[in-house]
Amino acid sequence: MSFVERHGIRTDEQADAAERIAARVRELDLRQVRISWGDQHGILRGKTVEVGHFLSTLREGKDFQTATLIFDTTNNPAVPPFAADGFGDPRMTGLPDGVLVPDPTTFTVLPWVERTGWVLADLYYRNGDRVPFDTRGVLQRQLEALESEGFGYVAGVELEFYVMRLTDPRHGFADSGWPPAAPEVTALSHGYQYLTENRGDEADAILSVLRDNLVALGLPLATVEDEWGPGQIEFTFDPLPGLRSADNVLLARSAIKQICRRHGYHATFMARPALPHIVSSGWHLHQSLSTPDVGNVFPGEGDALLSTTAMHYLGGLLEHAPVSSLLSTPTVNGYKRYIAQSFAPDRIAWAEENRGAMVRVSGARGDATTHLENRVGEPAANPYLYLASQLICGRDGLARKLDPGPSADEAYDADRPLLPASLETALHHFEQSALMRRELGDPFVDYLSAIKRNEVNRFNAAVTDWEQREYFEVY
Structure with a gap:
C-alpha cells in the first residue's frame, strides 16, 4: 500500500486526476516534472524529478527538507537550525524530512521549459500528518x-x-x-x-x-x-x-x-x-x-x-x-x-x-x-x-x-x-x-512570529542610506 493510500490523503477527485496525469505524461513525452511547494513566504520551492520517478512520487510522495520552514525571506534561519524546538509542535524538533505529496488537480505543463510538467504539492510528516506550518493547509482549513x-x-x-x-x-x-x-x-x-x-x-x-x-x-x-x-x-x-x-x-x-x-x-x-x-x-x-x-x-x-x-x-x-x-x-x-x-x-x-x-x-x-x-x-x-x-x-x-x-x-x-x-x-x-x-493555533502563530521577528530584527540592525545622509556629515 502506498503512502497516499496508507494515510488516506487523496480525495476521489485527486485520485481520478492522478490516473489522468500518468497517461498525459506519457502522451506528451515529458522528460521531467517540477514538484513545487509554496513556502511560508509564498515562494515556490521543490524538486525536479525524472518522469519515471514522478509517477512513483504520485503514490509515495517525495522526501523534502522541513529545514526550509525556518528561513526568512532571504534564507536566513530565523532560529539556530539544530536548536529548533518545534515551535510548539514536537514533530518539528530536529527539522526532520517531510514528504511532499503532489495534488494532481494542479498539474500543468510549463510552456517556457522544454517537455516539463509542474504540480503543486502539500507537505506532510512521515507519519501522514499534515505539517501545520504548510500555509496551503491553513487556507484549506479556513x-x-x-x-x-x-x-x-x-x-x-x-x-x-x-x-x-x-x-x-x-x-x-x-x-x-x-x-x-x-x-x-x-x-x-x-x-x-x-x-x-x-x-x-x-x-x-x-x-x-x-x-x-x-x-x-x-x-x-x-x-x-x-x-x-x-x-x-x-x-x-x-x-x-x-x-x-x-x-x-x-x-x-x-x-x-x-x-x-x-x-x-x-x-x-x-x-x-x-x-x-x-x-x-x-x-x-x-x-x-x-x-x-x-x-x-x-x-x-x-x-x-x-x-x-x-x-x-x-x-x-x-x-x-x-x-x-x-x-x-x-x-x-x-x-x-x-x-x-x-x-x-x-x-x-x-x-x-x-x-x-x-x-x-x-x-x-x-x-x-x-x-x-x-x-x-x-x-x-x-x-x-x-x-x-x-x-x-x-x-x-x-x-x-x-x-x-x-x-x-x-x-x-x-x-x-x-x-x-x-x-x-x-x-x-x-x-x-x-x-x-x-x-x-498557538504553534503557527508562534512559528510565523519567530520568522517575521527575525526579519524585523535584521532590518532594525541595518544602517540605511537615510541614516547615512542624515547623520554622517552633520554630526
Whole structure:
C-alpha cells in the first residue's frame, strides 16, 4: 500500500486526476516534472524529478527538507537550525524530512521549459500528518470551516508589479552576499500615462510573451494593463473558488519572474522598489461569499447596497485589520505603501466605489455581482495567508454580527484608525491576537512570529542610506 493510500490523503477527485496525469505524461513525452511547494513566504520551492520517478512520487510522495520552514525571506534561519524546538509542535524538533505529496488537480505543463510538467504539492510528516506550518493547509482549513457554516468563498485577483530591463544580474562572487546584491535595471517605459495604449505597446514585446504563457498554463487571465509607474503592470484574473485563486497567484508570480528573466527582464512584486519616480504596487483582493441555491450572497435588496451577511463580514475585516496585517502585508517594505492620496489605503475604513478606502464596495444596488475589494494587501503576500486572513476576520464578523459603521466617503480624511505603520507593529498585533491564536493555533502563530521577528530584527540592525545622509556629515 502506498503512502497516499496508507494515510488516506487523496480525495476521489485527486485520485481520478492522478490516473489522468500518468497517461498525459506519457502522451506528451515529458522528460521531467517540477514538484513545487509554496513556502511560508509564498515562494515556490521543490524538486525536479525524472518522469519515471514522478509517477512513483504520485503514490509515495517525495522526501523534502522541513529545514526550509525556518528561513526568512532571504534564507536566513530565523532560529539556530539544530536548536529548533518545534515551535510548539514536537514533530518539528530536529527539522526532520517531510514528504511532499503532489495534488494532481494542479498539474500543468510549463510552456517556457522544454517537455516539463509542474504540480503543486502539500507537505506532510512521515507519519501522514499534515505539517501545520504548510500555509496551503491553513487556507484549506479556513475554507472547510466556512463551508461548515454554509458558505463558499470566491476570490478575484488584481496584481500590480514592475517589469524592468535587466542590465546586470550581479552574479559575481563579490555580489553573492546574504542577501545578494540587487540586480541592476533600467526602466521598461517612462510611465505616468495610465492605461494609455501607446505606453502599453512600448512594453508589448514582453507583455505578449507573459500573456501567451499564462494563458497556456490555463490561468484565468482577464486583463493586461499599463499602470502608473515606469514599467508598472497590472494583471487581473477572473474570480474562482478561493483555493484555486491562491494556487494561481503562486504559479503566476513565479511564472512571470522566470519568463522575464529568460528574456532579459526583471520582474518584481516588491511593493515599493527603491528606484526614482516609483509608484507603489498593491494586491487588490475581490471577494464574496456564496451558497449553492443563491450564488453570491453579498448584494443587498431594495435600496440596500450590501446584504446583512456582507455587512457583518465587512465588519470583521475592519475590526481585525490590525491583527491580520501581518498576513496581508508581510514585509518591511509593504508598509511604505500606505500613503494618503495614493490609491493605497492609510486607515481602516470602507466606502462605496472609492479607491482610497481599505475596503471598496464594488458594484451597485441591484447588481448581482456586488462584492468587496480589499485594497490593503501587498503583491508579495503569501496568497494562502492573505486569503485565510480574510476568512478568519470575516467569519468572526458573521459570528458576532459586527457592524462596519458608516461609509467613509472621504476616505483619507475620515476619523478612522490608521493601519499599522510598520511590520514591527503588525507583528505585535498578530502575536497578541486571541482570534489568530484560536483560528491558527498557538504553534503557527508562534512559528510565523519567530520568522517575521527575525526579519524585523535584521532590518532594525541595518544602517540605511537615510541614516547615512542624515547623520554622517552633520554630526
